[in-house]
Amino acid sequence: MRWLLALGLILPTGVFALSDTDSEARQAGGGASPYLSFCQQRFYEEEDGRLLCNWAVNFNFACFVSYPSNKVIQAGSKITDAEVVGECDNGEPIIKIMHY
Known part of the structure:
Protein backbone atom coordinates (compact mmCIF):
# COMPACT_ATOMS: atom_id res chain seq x y z
CA MET A 1 0.00 0.00 0.00
CA ALA A 32 12.00 23.21 -38.16
CA SER A 33 13.33 19.76 -38.92
CA PRO A 34 15.26 19.34 -42.15
CA TYR A 35 13.64 17.76 -45.21
CA LEU A 36 14.95 15.43 -47.90
CA SER A 37 13.87 16.24 -51.45
CA PHE A 38 14.50 14.21 -54.58
CA CYS A 39 14.43 15.11 -58.29
CA GLN A 40 15.71 14.16 -61.71
CA GLN A 41 19.18 15.55 -62.24
CA ARG A 42 18.37 17.01 -65.68
CA PHE A 43 15.80 19.37 -64.14
CA TYR A 44 18.02 20.61 -61.27
CA GLU A 45 18.84 24.28 -61.64
CA GLU A 46 19.99 27.05 -59.29
CA GLU A 47 18.60 30.41 -60.35
CA ASP A 48 18.47 33.71 -58.44
CA GLY A 49 18.85 32.06 -55.04
CA ARG A 50 16.24 29.40 -55.81
CA LEU A 51 16.56 25.66 -56.42
CA LEU A 52 14.26 24.53 -59.23
CA CYS A 53 13.52 20.91 -60.13
CA ASN A 54 10.74 18.32 -60.27
CA TRP A 55 10.86 18.03 -56.46
CA ALA A 56 9.38 14.90 -54.94
CA VAL A 57 9.14 13.48 -51.43
CA ASN A 58 10.91 10.23 -52.28
CA PHE A 59 13.01 8.50 -54.92
CA ASN A 60 10.09 6.69 -56.60
CA PHE A 61 7.97 9.80 -57.08
CA ALA A 62 10.94 11.64 -58.56
CA CYS A 63 11.09 8.99 -61.31
CA PHE A 64 7.42 9.46 -62.24
CA VAL A 65 7.26 13.27 -62.25
CA SER A 66 8.61 14.01 -65.72
CA TYR A 67 8.44 17.82 -65.70
CA PRO A 68 9.70 20.60 -63.40
CA SER A 69 7.28 21.39 -60.57
CA ASN A 70 6.20 24.75 -59.24
CA LYS A 71 7.78 23.94 -55.88
CA VAL A 72 10.75 26.20 -55.21
CA ILE A 73 13.36 25.64 -52.52
CA GLN A 74 15.38 28.63 -51.36
CA ALA A 75 19.10 28.11 -51.98
CA GLY A 76 19.86 29.47 -48.50
CA SER A 77 17.89 26.63 -46.91
CA LYS A 78 20.08 23.96 -48.53
CA ILE A 79 22.05 21.90 -45.98
CA THR A 80 23.73 19.44 -48.35
CA ASP A 81 24.77 19.69 -51.98
CA ALA A 82 22.93 17.72 -54.63
CA GLU A 83 24.02 14.08 -54.56
CA VAL A 84 23.14 11.36 -57.09
CA VAL A 85 21.45 8.52 -55.18
CA GLY A 86 20.44 6.20 -58.01
CA GLU A 87 18.75 5.87 -61.37
CA CYS A 88 15.18 5.31 -62.53
CA ASP A 89 14.32 2.33 -64.73
CA ASN A 90 14.91 4.53 -67.78
CA GLY A 91 18.43 5.44 -66.59
CA GLU A 92 17.58 8.96 -65.43
CA PRO A 93 19.81 9.92 -62.46
CA ILE A 94 17.98 10.97 -59.29
CA ILE A 95 19.54 13.46 -56.88
CA LYS A 96 18.68 14.36 -53.32
CA ILE A 97 19.32 17.37 -51.12
CA MET A 98 18.67 18.02 -47.45
CA HIS A 99 17.18 21.44 -46.68
CA TYR A 100 15.08 23.42 -44.22
Whole structure:
Protein backbone atom coordinates (compact mmCIF):
# COMPACT_ATOMS: atom_id res chain seq x y z
CA MET A 1 0.00 0.00 0.00
CA ARG A 2 2.84 2.42 0.80
CA TRP A 3 4.44 1.86 -2.61
CA LEU A 4 1.18 2.97 -4.28
CA LEU A 5 1.19 6.15 -2.23
CA ALA A 6 4.84 6.80 -3.10
CA LEU A 7 4.19 6.12 -6.79
CA GLY A 8 1.20 8.48 -6.71
CA LEU A 9 3.36 11.26 -5.29
CA ILE A 10 6.37 10.73 -7.57
CA LEU A 11 4.65 10.09 -10.91
CA PRO A 12 2.94 13.49 -11.34
CA THR A 13 6.19 15.27 -10.47
CA GLY A 14 8.07 13.29 -13.13
CA VAL A 15 5.45 14.07 -15.76
CA PHE A 16 5.68 17.81 -15.09
CA ALA A 17 9.47 17.71 -15.10
CA LEU A 18 9.46 16.01 -18.52
CA SER A 19 7.03 18.51 -20.01
CA ASP A 20 9.17 21.45 -18.80
CA THR A 21 12.27 19.89 -20.32
CA ASP A 22 10.52 19.31 -23.66
CA SER A 23 9.26 22.87 -23.72
CA GLU A 24 12.74 24.26 -23.04
CA ALA A 25 14.25 22.06 -25.75
CA ARG A 26 11.75 23.31 -28.33
CA GLN A 27 12.43 26.92 -27.43
CA ALA A 28 16.19 26.47 -27.45
CA GLY A 29 16.22 24.73 -30.87
CA GLY A 30 13.54 26.96 -32.26
CA GLY A 31 13.67 25.60 -35.81
CA ALA A 32 12.00 23.21 -38.16
CA SER A 33 13.33 19.76 -38.92
CA PRO A 34 15.26 19.34 -42.15
CA TYR A 35 13.64 17.76 -45.21
CA LEU A 36 14.95 15.43 -47.90
CA SER A 37 13.87 16.24 -51.45
CA PHE A 38 14.50 14.21 -54.58
CA CYS A 39 14.43 15.11 -58.29
CA GLN A 40 15.71 14.16 -61.71
CA GLN A 41 19.18 15.55 -62.24
CA ARG A 42 18.37 17.01 -65.68
CA PHE A 43 15.80 19.37 -64.14
CA TYR A 44 18.02 20.61 -61.27
CA GLU A 45 18.84 24.28 -61.64
CA GLU A 46 19.99 27.05 -59.29
CA GLU A 47 18.60 30.41 -60.35
CA ASP A 48 18.47 33.71 -58.44
CA GLY A 49 18.85 32.06 -55.04
CA ARG A 50 16.24 29.40 -55.81
CA LEU A 51 16.56 25.66 -56.42
CA LEU A 52 14.26 24.53 -59.23
CA CYS A 53 13.52 20.91 -60.13
CA ASN A 54 10.74 18.32 -60.27
CA TRP A 55 10.86 18.03 -56.46
CA ALA A 56 9.38 14.90 -54.94
CA VAL A 57 9.14 13.48 -51.43
CA ASN A 58 10.91 10.23 -52.28
CA PHE A 59 13.01 8.50 -54.92
CA ASN A 60 10.09 6.69 -56.60
CA PHE A 61 7.97 9.80 -57.08
CA ALA A 62 10.94 11.64 -58.56
CA CYS A 63 11.09 8.99 -61.31
CA PHE A 64 7.42 9.46 -62.24
CA VAL A 65 7.26 13.27 -62.25
CA SER A 66 8.61 14.01 -65.72
CA TYR A 67 8.44 17.82 -65.70
CA PRO A 68 9.70 20.60 -63.40
CA SER A 69 7.28 21.39 -60.57
CA ASN A 70 6.20 24.75 -59.24
CA LYS A 71 7.78 23.94 -55.88
CA VAL A 72 10.75 26.20 -55.21
CA ILE A 73 13.36 25.64 -52.52
CA GLN A 74 15.38 28.63 -51.36
CA ALA A 75 19.10 28.11 -51.98
CA GLY A 76 19.86 29.47 -48.50
CA SER A 77 17.89 26.63 -46.91
CA LYS A 78 20.08 23.96 -48.53
CA ILE A 79 22.05 21.90 -45.98
CA THR A 80 23.73 19.44 -48.35
CA ASP A 81 24.77 19.69 -51.98
CA ALA A 82 22.93 17.72 -54.63
CA GLU A 83 24.02 14.08 -54.56
CA VAL A 84 23.14 11.36 -57.09
CA VAL A 85 21.45 8.52 -55.18
CA GLY A 86 20.44 6.20 -58.01
CA GLU A 87 18.75 5.87 -61.37
CA CYS A 88 15.18 5.31 -62.53
CA ASP A 89 14.32 2.33 -64.73
CA ASN A 90 14.91 4.53 -67.78
CA GLY A 91 18.43 5.44 -66.59
CA GLU A 92 17.58 8.96 -65.43
CA PRO A 93 19.81 9.92 -62.46
CA ILE A 94 17.98 10.97 -59.29
CA ILE A 95 19.54 13.46 -56.88
CA LYS A 96 18.68 14.36 -53.32
CA ILE A 97 19.32 17.37 -51.12
CA MET A 98 18.67 18.02 -47.45
CA HIS A 99 17.18 21.44 -46.68
CA TYR A 100 15.08 23.42 -44.22
